[in-house]
Amino acid sequence: MTAQSLGVCYYPEHWPEERWETDADLMREAGIAYVRIGEFAWSRLEPNPGEYDFGWLTRAIDTLHEKGLKIVLGTPTATPPKWLVDRMPDMVALDADGRPRGFGSRRHYCFSHEPYARECERIVTALAKAFGEHPGVAAWQTDNEYGCHDTVVSYSRAARDAFREWLEAKYGEISRLNEAWGNVFWSMEYRGFSEIDLPNLTVTEANPAHRLDFRRFSSDQVLRFNRRQVEIIREFSPGRDILHNFMGSVTDFDHYKLSEDLDAASWDSYPLGFLERDTDDEAHKLKYMRVGDPDLQAFHHDLYRACGRGRWWVMEQQPGPVNWAPWNPAPLAGAQRLWAYEAFAAGAEVVSWFRWRQAPFAQEQHHEALLLPDGSRNEAYETCRAVSKELAALDCKVVNMRADVTLVFDYESDWAWRIQPQGADFSYLKLVLAFYRGLRKAGLTVDIVPPSAEAVKERKLIVLPGLMCPNGELINELATSPAMILAGPRTGAKTDDFQIPSGLPPGDFRKVIDFDVWRVETLRPGAQVRLKNRDAGLCLERWREFARPGEGAMPIIESEDGHPALLANGKRAYLAGWPTEDLLDEVIAYCLEQAGLPRLTLPDGIRIRDHGPHRFVFNYLEDEQDISAFSGGGEIAVGGKRLAGAGVAIVAKRGDKVDR
Amino acid sequence: MTAQSLGVCYYPEHWPEERWETDADLMREAGIAYVRIGEFAWSRLEPNPGEYDFGWLTRAIDTLHEKGLKIVLGTPTATPPKWLVDRMPDMVALDADGRPRGFGSRRHYCFSHEPYARECERIVTALAKAFGEHPGVAAWQTDNEYGCHDTVVSYSRAARDAFREWLEAKYGEISRLNEAWGNVFWSMEYRGFSEIDLPNLTVTEANPAHRLDFRRFSSDQVLRFNRRQVEIIREFSPGRDILHNFMGSVTDFDHYKLSEDLDAASWDSYPLGFLERDTDDEAHKLKYMRVGDPDLQAFHHDLYRACGRGRWWVMEQQPGPVNWAPWNPAPLAGAQRLWAYEAFAAGAEVVSWFRWRQAPFAQEQHHEALLLPDGSRNEAYETCRAVSKELAALDCKVVNMRADVTLVFDYESDWAWRIQPQGADFSYLKLVLAFYRGLRKAGLTVDIVPPSAEAVKERKLIVLPGLMCPNGELINELATSPAMILAGPRTGAKTDDFQIPSGLPPGDFRKVIDFDVWRVETLRPGAQVRLKNRDAGLCLERWREFARPGEGAMPIIESEDGHPALLANGKRAYLAGWPTEDLLDEVIAYCLEQAGLPRLTLPDGIRIRDHGPHRFVFNYLEDEQDISAFSGGGEIAVGGKRLAGAGVAIVAKRGDKVDR
Amino acid sequence: MTAQSLGVCYYPEHWPEERWETDADLMREAGIAYVRIGEFAWSRLEPNPGEYDFGWLTRAIDTLHEKGLKIVLGTPTATPPKWLVDRMPDMVALDADGRPRGFGSRRHYCFSHEPYARECERIVTALAKAFGEHPGVAAWQTDNEYGCHDTVVSYSRAARDAFREWLEAKYGEISRLNEAWGNVFWSMEYRGFSEIDLPNLTVTEANPAHRLDFRRFSSDQVLRFNRRQVEIIREFSPGRDILHNFMGSVTDFDHYKLSEDLDAASWDSYPLGFLERDTDDEAHKLKYMRVGDPDLQAFHHDLYRACGRGRWWVMEQQPGPVNWAPWNPAPLAGAQRLWAYEAFAAGAEVVSWFRWRQAPFAQEQHHEALLLPDGSRNEAYETCRAVSKELAALDCKVVNMRADVTLVFDYESDWAWRIQPQGADFSYLKLVLAFYRGLRKAGLTVDIVPPSAEAVKERKLIVLPGLMCPNGELINELATSPAMILAGPRTGAKTDDFQIPSGLPPGDFRKVIDFDVWRVETLRPGAQVRLKNRDAGLCLERWREFARPGEGAMPIIESEDGHPALLANGKRAYLAGWPTEDLLDEVIAYCLEQAGLPRLTLPDGIRIRDHGPHRFVFNYLEDEQDISAFSGGGEIAVGGKRLAGAGVAIVAKRGDKVDR
Numbered sequence A, B, C: 001m002t003a004q005s006l007g008v009c010y011y012p013e014h015w016p017e018e019r020w021e022t023d024a025d026l027m028r029e030a031g032i033a034y035v036r037i038g039e040f041a042w043s044r045l046e047p048n049p050g051e052y053d054f055g056w057l058t059r060a061i062d063t064l065h066e067k068g069l070k071i072v073l074g075t076p077t078a079t080p081p082k083w084l085v086d087r088m089p090d091m092v093a094l095d096a097d098g099r100p101r102g103f104g105s106r107r108h109y110c111f112s113h114e115p116y117a118r119e120c121e122r123i124v125t126a127l128a129k130a131f132g133e134h135p136g137v138a139a140w141q142t143d144n145e146y147g148c149h150d151t152v153v154s155y156s157r158a159a160r161d162a163f164r165e166w167l168e169a170k171y172g173e174i175s176r177l178n179e180a181w182g183n184v185f186w187s188m189e190y191r192g193f194s195e196i197d198l199p200n201l202t203v204t205e206a207n208p209a210h211r212l213d214f215r216r217f218s219s220d221q222v223l224r225f226n227r228r229q230v231e232i233i234r235e236f237s238p239g240r241d242i243l244h245n246f247m248g249s250v251t252d253f254d255h256y257k258l259s260e261d262l263d264a265a266s267w268d269s270y271p272l273g274f275l276e277r278d279t280d281d282e283a284h285k286l287k288y289m290r291v292g293d294p295d296l297q298a299f300h301h302d303l304y305r306a307c308g309r310g311r312w313w314v315m316e317q318q319p320g321p322v323n324w325a326p327w328n329p330a331p332l333a334g335a336q337r338l339w340a341y342e343a344f345a346a347g348a349e350v351v352s353w354f355r356w357r358q359a360p361f362a363q364e365q366h367h368e369a370l371l372l373p374d375g376s377r378n379e380a381y382e383t384c385r386a387v388s389k390e391l392a393a394l395d396c397k398v399v400n401m402r403a404d405v406t407l408v409f410d411y412e413s414d415w416a417w418r419i420q421p422q423g424a425d426f427s428y429l430k431l432v433l434a435f436y437r438g439l440r441k442a443g444l445t446v447d448i449v450p451p452s453a454e455a456v457k458e459r460k461l462i463v464l465p466g467l468m469c470p471n472g473e474l475i476n477e478l479a480t481s482p483a484m485i486l487a488g489p490r491t492g493a494k495t496d497d498f499q500i501p502s503g504l505p506p507g508d509f510r511k512v513i514d515f516d517v518w519r520v521e522t523l524r525p526g527a528q529v530r531l532k533n534r535d536a537g538l539c540l541e542r543w544r545e546f547a548r549p550g551e552g553a554m555p556i557i558e559s560e561d562g563h564p565a566l567l568a569n570g571k572r573a574y575l576a577g578w579p580t581e582d583l584l585d586e587v588i589a590y591c592l593e594q595a596g597l598p599r600l601t602l603p604d605g606i607r608i609r610d611h612g613p614h615r616f617v618f619n620y621l622e623d624e625q626d627i628s629a630f631s632g633g634g635e636i637a638v639g640g641k642r643l644a645g646a647g648v649a650i651v652a653k654r655g656d657k658v659d660r
């Protein structure tokens, strides 16, 4: 079993060489095992075209290696230097307004630009040859945060030409594309693939099928770009893990599929930044301002565990205030530790802080680090050291288990619902998060999974809200599964061609539970669909479907105007709308009962996670909470029954003994 | 007298040919008389340049005709196919940012592009020759929804060149233009017409006179584009009505003037979509979410009755949720029927549902129809059938009467106030709608009219808020009219050259009532001008004028700071600001009393309309209402004294007998 | 001593020549001494390239001069005519989106465009030669409102090339620039100055050092542009004052530095427009809707007094509603008079109304003036006449004194904090204004000063919030100053290269008071940092620093979570966050006590200013206020103890006698 350990992101090129050894010593003292370096250093690795300078990097790696630190080496392809951009000015992406996205920050390249891709192969080959077999190099990171700053989609000429080829490869005949997209509508028919433009700057919305294919293409371009680097590294750096650091909340390409080319997944976790930037309830933002959303990180942990097929890291962990959210508060004392344990409890191999030392220059001056800009120790340094000691005492190791409960998250559905939200505030990601939150509030440990037959096998509860277009194998698996299944809203709403299924939604998903959705309506904020025998807090909002039960299906909950809100046929249920949080709690309780699964009712802000021999209890509030009811009754190894704000308790699971 | 009947919009090209006969049968069963087809089918009518394929359309028309349905044939010029755009890429409009508006949806053309206009002449000629004398073709529709998606104004080179010519034709000498626009201001003087650019992308606002002339030019370009089609159709399809389907809430070109080239006007009515997209009071949107604004459709009905000189249709009537508003709720049961009767009560010849069958592909997948995507009957199908039976039983016919009350709506004023709102929330359209709502709440039947002398003759009450620049004939007519006249705010505020009249506003309108407006102020939300002897609910908001009464004029209502709020001289009154809804009710009550007209006080959400032998009573609320006080005392032919939510009552007018 | 007088802005070219004499007579009757003319008249002065027509201007100047009026002649370079733009189309600025900013309004030029600058030299030379020694010409105004409509920064090719030169001149070697900017970060290193682009359209934020240098460059370009005109005027128009009319709230270039080339500063004061456009508290906007913010004008007066080294004007004073703010209410009766006295009380030489007569055409039709469009007298005409009589009776003269209290305002800090606000609502200008408001509420007369050693000498209280990078001389002066010093938040936070000081903030400012800022956090609206022993109204919001006191420094106020909120060491204090208004009052009270300065507690909306022999008392509320407690006890020359809304009292200072 893999021991769970700590890491850090380090930029030796930012600091005097004579400081490096001190840094390495301090890292060891803080209990750090892994150091990621190199991923933005192209201008130092190749200061002039074709003129490599790898000496400094060799010395940096040697210094760290000699102190016993393991290196994760990044490829520098997220930051091509200016001389390279000047040599091929059309390598930059164009935004949806048609404007070139210029040099001067990062990620200024178009995934479809072949000459740039070849430049990447060149630099990656040189690096892999130079460092691939260095004993200090334990792993690689390709590029950095694909998709960050909205960089997956490009409206460049290179993208347009590649899209035409992609479409031709997919459809073969233009008539098949015209039919799949329904181009007879509004005379959008094409006579050949070379007539097809990118779907931006149209007078009103472009064809959603056109847009979805462009999204799929754009995702594929990222995969293809990444794979070229992976193949080179595999050749020249045998035995090393290859990872990529996915960025939280980015869903513009398929992380499951890209991860198939990797050995493990990793992601960059900024709990306070994401709360501020990516959630939209003002009161919620204030409440969790200093500890972060109680479920958002856990959701990503579970997602990337699936991506990495059990192997995953947090590659960048927020250490203090960051610089990039609209507002950037400081964590509550202890919050950074809570975040680390939330990751370890979800099976992370490594939690790596971003960054080692706060940069006094350039864009991230107000992004905190383990060290202050002057090189002295900051708060997170002490946190790191303390966690490393606790980890050692607990002998934490990665334990992979198959959870009873699984929640399907699907990238294509996310693109599809963004293309056609129908209501201004519909969001697939938020819908799935709402279900995840409900499950977690019930004390459950959840596997997030891709929409595959394999992923849902051997479960007791399978939840798949909003899954646009479940494939045939998945449907067949579900149709014969003994598990409790909760689908909807919008599950099975579209075909693979972004059409309404013939015979109405949910199309072939009827094999799982039989009903028709004959109407969809969306509701502005404040509008509610009231339910029979329930008060206003338990209602549908935002999105509502009018469903007609088919064979065997019966309404479990009905609206006051006489339509099913929850349909069920034995252990298969379909929710015909967007539930309020309280209604979702009721629906989940119903499903757990059907599934024969136990259910807790965790208090506000308290979350638990079972991992191997331990139950972890987390307090996301700022105030102390009594957790005795949820600790599971075992011996409390860390923390206590009264858990301080941002506190963590680690309890030996009943019957187990804490191994220390 | 024309019988009132039902229609539907149909896209045979979307469905297998073998289905067409079934569709026609179902249409007959639903009581449909008119079928609009063809208006987006260019890529099917001319799949390759110059290669026409009219066979399928012939078969479709024959099929419908054989079942006794009457065809409205649309010209396909709103959706030029890709091959055409590729042949003349500069045919697309440029938006205000200078970006070309690309292919991939619809309306991607610039009205000023002469080669494209010639292509339109070519396809329209071919269609008119092929189908002009077909016995099934009862009428034509030119293009589709001119101006939808903000497509009237284009900043292309073609538009610029045409604008220069238009200006030269208007002004002759550049010195006259410089004087009319006041170009001495900020050294904006031109030495020739070829120096004039379009008024976009200026550093700060462009000259309002420049902008207004550009608006007038842009409107004229639409008229000219449409007229070329009309002339062709007249030549090759004698005896058929020519219509255009205007889009609700679009005011970017002069619908009165364009309609002069048509036989009848028609418009596309989406009560729930417009409520959500085009109104701005959140509580109002929630309240009327499922039935629509009680006055917005009626306003348009009255407007297009004026456009069509008494002859008008609803060409597209919302049948269920649509796909294009920010949120898209379902109508309350019965709402679609209410909408149909609101149109018939206003004298519509045809109410035509959009569309026959919900498309499972492309942009409008979530736009409901009479049939579901699978071809089965949806709610609106049954509504259509029921209405058709009621219509037959009532023997409804178009009755044209001249209303005692008239409200002037003027497109140029709308452009002018949008160019120079002075307060961020001033809107001429909303001002006129507020007056319309006040009149309708008083139980009145209103004619909306253009600002012409002829239109205001033989009236008892003439209302003209915000009419920028009444022409001399209109002023002379008003000056000698025995009617009660209510003007203001902002009536007569500008000359035809968009200048303040010499001698201050209202310029020559002083012949009607004598006063000066020496100051204008605009007020942010929350700011009020309190009135003497009135509580805060009766005040001026948003817009306020400081007026000085002239000869014979006296303040009827005064502000607490001592300025006239309502001025009057006998039967001429001027309102010097934007009234709250309650104040406007008081002002209208005053005017009705002066005019000797009766006045009702309809309860919230109830509206009435007298049409021929019938009084129609509409309930726009979701709850049942008692309407006995407003039914007029005659025999209730349809509905009852207690009217359900979205209900319609049809009452024989006292003394009349319901003709059935 | 200079007598304080009135002026007006006049556009003879807008009116018939036969009217000019009447206008001049009316000006004299209103007590006007100065008339600004000519600044937008290029198309009349040079109707065709190279063909000057100065005759009309000569006659206008002669007419005014003969009536005893003094002319301020403007250079017309803010409005190059269309023929000039057509000759050099690339003279226009490009906006941040890369779009050319077109002809059709004003300020459509790029400061870096050398051929345009030479055209300006040509026309200014011609004007200066023609009118420079005319006895009626008393002063000059260069251009008009540099920077208005966001026109300082241009992203043109001309700007890019000039920026590269500017950088090369500053840094000499590219390696020095790379180091100063920290370009090793994200591989942003350049190999030469010709590789550097402008910092727009980058994928995510550009390097803040890059942006700050671009801001400095852009400011320098304005200075350089202005200096070229000044040099010509000095040569051909000896003895005349040269001014520029700065626009309120514009901070995009360094007004102190530009003013070094001028004889006196002037600014354009629109109290109601600025309140509506530039403040952001809705309740505040409603409250002061008709009188204006009680401190915003005074702040600018004090700022421009510093710019002009004691000599300053209001070149444009709002006379009634304007046309350009989101809403444009009318002033309360008397407000225009209050504004004039607020300026005179701050030492203005001239208060000049904008404009003489309301233009019935072009962009500013709804901008009021002393005369109505029809030439009759408007409200502000009478106000002007009344003020002129009062001024004469009081014999008001400019008195320059060095205030005990000084507040540092620094343009570079403003640019820096706009580049890196860290919290979405951080604004340096608003921070400084908050301090200014606090000081003024305490009854103090304040000098706003640039961040120089000289400026802070001989003061009793020196306040410098947010001063990014105090220079060494200033720090040394402060370190030895006997004054009370109040700094922070964010004082000394950055080096001149936009880096965090080595050894942490406040860098060398530690010589003044010793502490470290080791952390910064920003807080969303609603989030508070509560303070020990203080209720919620006295807390930190928005911005908060975590400070560690150094030698001699002690916490005076502490947060509940145990960090210093106010640090002090004797007479040096540092505020570690953004205080609520009430907390700031407490801090200012503390500082005044330390400084041995008296303090008033003015009621809401009341402000005072001592100037020479007079105390002025202003009532910014709409209701009457009793001011006896604040009048200073002397004889009331104007007004009374009960001061009407928008009222002004002028009181002989105790011991002085009003000189009349």
Ligand SMILES: [Zn+2]
Pocket (backbone or CB within 6 Å): A145, A268, A316, A354
């Ligand atoms: Zn990162």
Ligand SMILES: [Zn+2]
Pocket (backbone or CB within 6 Å): B145, B268, B316, B354
């Ligand atoms: Zn339509």
Ligand SMILES: [Zn+2]
Pocket (backbone or CB within 6 Å): C145, C268, C316, C354
């Ligand atoms: Zn101005």
